[in-house]
Amino acid sequence: MxxxxxxxxxxxxxxxxxxxxxxxxxxxxxMYRRLLSDENIRDLFNISHQKNGDQPRALAYAVLAYARHIDGPTALKDMIERIAEKHVGLNILPEHYPHVGTALLGAIAHVLGEQATPEIMEAWKEAYGFLADVLINRERQIYEDHAARKGGWTGWRAFRIADRHEETADTVSFILQPVDGQPVMQHQPGQYLSFRLDIPGHGPERRNYSISSAPADDHYRITVRKQEDGVVSRWFHDDVRAGDTLDVSAPAGDFFLQSSSERPLCFISAGAGITPVMSMMEALTTRTSHPAIHFIHGTQTADNEIFARKTHGLAACGAITADLFYSQMNSLPQRTDGLNCHTGRLTPSWLKAHKDRQADFYICGPTEFMVSMIHTLREQDIPMDRIHYEMFGSASTPYLVTQA
Structure with a gap:
C-alpha cells in the first residue's frame, strides 16, 4: 500500500x-464504457445513471476534486466517506479496484491522446492506487463493523416482503423481514439499503432506497416513489408483492442522525426526500425526550403528500412543528395545531426568515432544491458541520461533491 x-x-x-x-x-x-463491457464488474452499476450521464459527471467532479486537493486529500474526507459507504452498500470488494484502475487509465490515454505522456500515466497510476488503498481500508473497517454488530451481516442477505402499503397513488412502502428469521442490524436513522435485483426483461440492477422507519430488530421499511422512466421503481410498484424475496445488503450511508447533538433540529425535505427524514423523526419521537423538531417539507398536492397522516399526527400531538408547502394547490388543507400549510414552493427568502440559527439542519430532496437550501443556510453563516444532506442517485453537483 x-x-x-x-x-x-x-x-x-x-x-x-x-x-x-x-x-x-x-x-x-x-471509463464507464470500458467498465460496462467488462463482465467482471458491469453488473455493479446503476445503468440508469449511465444513460442520463449522472454517474460520469459525478466521477468527473470527484476526480477533479481529488486533483485539486492532492496536496491535502484529508479535505476530501467527507467525499471519501460517502463513496466508501456507497461501495459497501453495493458490496464492492478489493478485487474490483484493478478493473476500475485499468478502465480509468485507459480512458485517460484514449481521451488525451499524445498529451498522455508516460510520465502523466505513471503519475495517475500512482494517484489512483493511493486513493484505492484509502477506500479499500475504510471499506474493510465498515464491513468488519457490520459483521460485529448484533443482527449485522456482510454480502447479500435474503429478505421477504412481509407487507406493502400504498402511501399515495404513486408511492408504496414495503416491510422487509429476513428469510432466516434472525435479528437485523439496527440502522442509523437516515441510512439506506442496497438491493441486488434481476428485473425480468432488463437483467441485473443495483439500487439504494432509504430506510423510512425507525430502527428495529426485526424489519426495515423502504418507501418507493414510482418514476415513469424508472425501470426499478415501476417494477417495485407493478410486480413486487408480499411474499417475494429480495437480496439486500446491510444498512449504509453517511447521512444519519447525529445522536450527540442537543441543539434544535430542522428537517428540510421535498418529495420523496421525506423518506430518510421520516426515519429520523420516528426514531426521535419514540424517545421520552428529544430536542425541538421543526419539519419543513415541499410537495405538489395533498394527494401525493407522502406520510401525510404520520406528519400531521406528530404535529397534532406536539412532537414536532411543521410547515408544509404545496406547489400545485390554491386551497390548502385545514390547519391543525403545530402545522402550517403554505401555497407555492419553499423559497430561500422564507427559509432565511424562519430558520433557527441554533439548529442542526438535515436536508434531502431533488438536487436543485438541496443546493438552494444549502446555499441559503451558508449565506446565513450556518457552519457546514451543522448542515447534513443526502442526495439520491449520483452526487453530480460539484458544490455537494466538494462541500465548497
Missing part, C-alpha cells in the same frame, strides 16, 4: 487540472 504520494506525482496531477476541467466528463464517460 502506498504510504504517500511522491512530490513528482502530486506536481503532475495538479498540472492536469486544466485538462480535467476541459475533458473530465469525456474521460469518465469513456
Amino acid at each position: 502506498s504510504i504517500s504520494l511522491t512530490p513528482q506525482t502530486r506536481t503532475i496531477v495538479k498540472a492536469c487540472i486544466p485538462a480535467l476541467e476541459a475533458h473530465g466528463v469525456d474521460i469518465t464517460r469513456e
Whole structure:
C-alpha cells in the first residue's frame, strides 16, 4: 500500500487540472464504457445513471476534486466517506479496484491522446492506487463493523416482503423481514439499503432506497416513489408483492442522525426526500425526550403528500412543528395545531426568515432544491458541520461533491 504520494506525482496531477476541467466528463464517460463491457464488474452499476450521464459527471467532479486537493486529500474526507459507504452498500470488494484502475487509465490515454505522456500515466497510476488503498481500508473497517454488530451481516442477505402499503397513488412502502428469521442490524436513522435485483426483461440492477422507519430488530421499511422512466421503481410498484424475496445488503450511508447533538433540529425535505427524514423523526419521537423538531417539507398536492397522516399526527400531538408547502394547490388543507400549510414552493427568502440559527439542519430532496437550501443556510453563516444532506442517485453537483 502506498504510504504517500511522491512530490513528482502530486506536481503532475495538479498540472492536469486544466485538462480535467476541459475533458473530465469525456474521460469518465469513456471509463464507464470500458467498465460496462467488462463482465467482471458491469453488473455493479446503476445503468440508469449511465444513460442520463449522472454517474460520469459525478466521477468527473470527484476526480477533479481529488486533483485539486492532492496536496491535502484529508479535505476530501467527507467525499471519501460517502463513496466508501456507497461501495459497501453495493458490496464492492478489493478485487474490483484493478478493473476500475485499468478502465480509468485507459480512458485517460484514449481521451488525451499524445498529451498522455508516460510520465502523466505513471503519475495517475500512482494517484489512483493511493486513493484505492484509502477506500479499500475504510471499506474493510465498515464491513468488519457490520459483521460485529448484533443482527449485522456482510454480502447479500435474503429478505421477504412481509407487507406493502400504498402511501399515495404513486408511492408504496414495503416491510422487509429476513428469510432466516434472525435479528437485523439496527440502522442509523437516515441510512439506506442496497438491493441486488434481476428485473425480468432488463437483467441485473443495483439500487439504494432509504430506510423510512425507525430502527428495529426485526424489519426495515423502504418507501418507493414510482418514476415513469424508472425501470426499478415501476417494477417495485407493478410486480413486487408480499411474499417475494429480495437480496439486500446491510444498512449504509453517511447521512444519519447525529445522536450527540442537543441543539434544535430542522428537517428540510421535498418529495420523496421525506423518506430518510421520516426515519429520523420516528426514531426521535419514540424517545421520552428529544430536542425541538421543526419539519419543513415541499410537495405538489395533498394527494401525493407522502406520510401525510404520520406528519400531521406528530404535529397534532406536539412532537414536532411543521410547515408544509404545496406547489400545485390554491386551497390548502385545514390547519391543525403545530402545522402550517403554505401555497407555492419553499423559497430561500422564507427559509432565511424562519430558520433557527441554533439548529442542526438535515436536508434531502431533488438536487436543485438541496443546493438552494444549502446555499441559503451558508449565506446565513450556518457552519457546514451543522448542515447534513443526502442526495439520491449520483452526487453530480460539484458544490455537494466538494462541500465548497
